[in-house]
Amino acid sequence: MSLFTVKQLTKSYPAGKTAVNNLSFELNKGECLGLVGESGCGKSTLARCLLWIESIDSGSIYFKNEAIEQLNERQLHPYRKKIQIVFQNPSAALNPKLKIKDSLIDPYAQYRKELNLSHFSYTSKDAFVKQLLEAVELPSDLANQYPHELSGGQRQRVTIARAISIEPELIVLDEPTASLDVISQGAVLTLLTELRETLNLSYLFISHDLAAVRQMSQRIMVMKEGKLVDQFNCDHLFAEERHPYTKELISIF
Ligand SMILES: Nc1ncnc2c1ncn2[C@@H]1O[C@H](COP(=O)(O)OP(=O)(O)OP(=O)(O)O)[C@@H](O)[C@H]1O
Incomplete structure (x- = not known):
């Protein structure tokens, strides 16, 4: 079942180039769809469009067959609850003045009635x-601590806990391990895979790291300069028909 169907999505910024250019793809329920591409190719812009924190110039985004660009703010409220995001930098995502337990409870407090x-x-x-x-x-005693008392890996686990707290259907993972050391990166990726299975989640996993994307995903999309140049099942990563840019990424990972 398709969770997201994106058709010919285009987004440009004033006085800038087209960040997302005529992109079409589907994201299926239960899968981890990887999105890889070099810095500035438009990955985060696409994520913000899917979360509808950024408007689009043209095209359509369907969430379970509902065109989200046609919803007003009140109608978007239940949609926002179903999609959460985990960002690259957990320090920026957590309020330094709040104890971990107060940050963790925030999404639940916002949506508890529904x-x-x-x-x-x-x-x-x-x-x-x-x-x-x-x-x-x-450990549960972290609840009473502040973000600065935790390691980077622990902080990212807190942001993941917050994202899963309201049992969303999809989590956009925007470079979730980029700020972590190699050991913490591996542990967080393993945790994310386990959580996807336990909670029946779907992921859009964004990274410039093809090895991490391959470890996490069932399917991979490759973006270059705002365009989707390749998409394929993970087991076809090394196939001859891959786009030259995908082959270039393979050669450096
Ligand atoms: N708010 C904005 N205003 C103007 N231009 C922007 C804005 N946000 C992004 N851009 C431009 O859009 C393009 C795509 O940026 P985006 O952040 O989506 O890329 P990215 O692939 O996520 O990069 P990175 O991996 O470095 O995060 C870039 O050229 C960037 O400069």
């Missing part, structure tokens, strides 16, 4: 936070 959780259950704030920390393999 939530029908099946994996997590809310009995009290402390118990809920404990479940979330356990899900990302963090």
Whole structure:
């Protein structure tokens, strides 16, 4: 089943070049779709368009057959709950003045009236936070600490716990391990794979690191200068018909 169907999506910035140029693709429920391309090719712009925090110039984005560009802000509210994002830099994503438990509870507090959780259950704030920390393999005593008291890897686990707290259908992972050391990177990627299976999540996994994208994804899309130049199943990565740019990326990974 298609979760996202994107048709001929174009987005440009005033006085700038076209960041996303006539992009079409589908993202299926339960899959991890990888998006790879060099810095500046338009990956994050595409992510912001899908989250509808950036308007589009033309084209369509369907979420489960509903055209999101036709929804008003009130109609977008339930849509926003179904899609969460994890950014590259967990320090910027967490409020330094809030204890971890207060950051973690934020999405739940925002959407609690509409939530029908099946994996997590809310009995009290402390118990809920404990479940979330356990899900990302963090000790529960981190709940009372502040972001600066945690390591980068721990902080990124907190942002992942926050993203999964309202059991979204899709998480956009925008370079989620780029700020971490190699060991933490591997551990976070393994955790994300386990969470996708346990919580039946779908991912759009954005990275300039083809090796990480290959480890995580079932299908891969390759972007170059705003355009989608290649898309294929992971097991076809080394096939002869790959686009020359994909072959170039393979040669450097
Ligand atoms: N708010 C903005 N205003 C003007 N131009 C922008 C804006 N955001 C992005 N751009 C431009 O759009 C293009 C695509 O940027 P984008 O951040 O989407 O690329 P990216 O592939 O995510 O890069 P990176 O991997 O470095 O994050 C770039 O040329 C960038 O300069």
